[in-house]
Amino acid sequence: MTKLFxxxxxxxxxxxxxxxxxxxxxxSADGDTPPITAVNYRLFRGDGTQASWEELIAATKSATVTFxxxxxxxxxxxxxxxxxxxxxxxxxxxxxxxxxERDAQLPLDEYLAGQITEQHLxxxxxxxxxxxxxxxxxxxxxxxxxxxVLAANAPRRYVNLVSREGPQALQALSEAARHYLPPLPYAxxxxxxxxxxxxxxxxxxxxxxxTNAEDTATPATPxxxxxxxxxxxxxxxxxxxxxxxxxxxxxHAIATFLEDNPAGRVxxxxxxxxxxxxxxxxxxxxxxxxxxxxLVITLVPDKLFPAFDHGALNGLGDFVIVTDPALQPVYQDx
Numbered sequence: 371m372t373k374l375f376x377x378x379x380x381x382x383x384x385x386x387x388x389x390x391x392x393x394x395x396x397x398s399a400d401g402d403t404p405p406i407t408a409v410n411y412r413l414f415r416g417d418g419t420q421a422s423w424e425e426l427i428a429a430t431k432s433a434t435v436t437f438x439x440x441x442x443x444x445x446x447x448x449x450x451x452x453x454x455x456x457x458x459x460x461x462x463x464x465x466x467x468x469x470x471e472r473d474a475q476l477p478l479d480e481y482l483a484g485q486i487t488e489q490h491l492x493x494x495x496x497x498x499x500x501x502x503x504x505x506x507x508x509x510x511x512x513x514x515x516x517x518x519v520l521a522a523n524a525p526r527r528y529v530n531l532v533s534r535e536g537p538q539a540l541q542a543l544s545e546a547a548r549h550y551l552p553p554l555p556y557a558x559x560x561x562x563x564x565x566x567x568x569x570x571x572x573x574x575x576x577x578x579x580x581t582n583a584e585d586t587a588t589p590a591t592p593x594x595x596x597x598x599x600x601x602x603x604x605x606x607x608x609x610x611x612x613x614x615x616x617x618x619x620x621x622h623a624i625a626t627f628l629e630d631n632p633a634g635r636v637x638x639x640x641x642x643x644x645x646x647x648x649x650x651x652x653x654x655x656x657x658x659x660x661x662x663x664x665l666v667i668t669l670v671p672d673k674l675f676p677a678f679d680h681g682a683l684n685g686l687g688d689f690v691i692v693t694d695p696a697l698q699p700v701y702q703d704x
């Protein structure tokens with residue numbers, strides 16, 4: 371359930387408010403996160419062969435953009451992201467985050483410059499409710515080391531607009547609003563990305579139907595059933611388009627930074643669905659910044675830990691870090 375919850379929390383159709391509601395469902399088994407050490411993760415290349423930390427760090431330093439694809443409720447992933455940021459620190463490095471939206475760049479910059487308090491950053495930047503335990507140390511490290519931080523994500527109000535009305539609705543926005551978005555129209559999702567998206571949504575639909583079988587209404591006529599199916603398909607398509615707006619916006623934020631800083635490097639933290647298999651954000655970035663070298667690191671808890679599950683994990687990234695599922699939050703069904 372944890373994997374599916376984490377993936378679906380970032381789909382605009384299901385949660386118009388985005389991932390800011392994530393922490394409300396998070397509880398560890400004993401209320402505390404135990405110390406995280408090397409026994410809580412295993413590092414592999416994308417084909418499942420073992421890799422070293424030194425190899426991962428060297429690859430990260432040589433890439434223009436490194437994607438750290440996490441599950442947002444994974445404490446091991448957050449610990450490792452802090453370590454990767456620390457060990458790849460160079461003067462030309464920037465940290466980029468899905469967790470802040472592009473219109474939050476000003477309060478983020480003001481906090482990094484010491485001009486506003488952390489409380490005002492959290493309020494004005496609309497920080498996720500799990501900011502303190504999961505992302506605060508990344509921001510503090512960047513602040514202490516004078517690193518720029520990119521508020522990379524699309525404002526959720528515009529993602530929700532697409533999920534309700536489709537991407538054409540963005541054209542009616544003001545010039546000031548479009549400043550926070552990629553050039554319009556942004557590209558559609560690739561076929562492999564769309565197939566992956568539809569598969570997850572179908573799995574969720576089946577799971578939901580099985581859970582709520584008694585509450586599922588049967589259409590009165592075949593015509594009603596056909597109409598419902600068409601409406602569901604249109605809604606699903608808009609959800610994919612909203613997902614693609616997230617991806618395109620984060621890619622464009624990174625590309626804009628690199629255009630202004632040709633020698634720069636970016637370490638971008640996002641939910642794993644946005645970058646796994648080099649799909650999503652990397653595809654859009656290749657359009658905005660052709661030739662930029664990209665590295666995908668996917669961090670994922672898996673039931674076969676510490677082994678590498680080739681069926682589930684093969685090819686999820688250039689590196690795949692399998693994390694200890696015993697440290698993941700426990701979710702209580704209502």
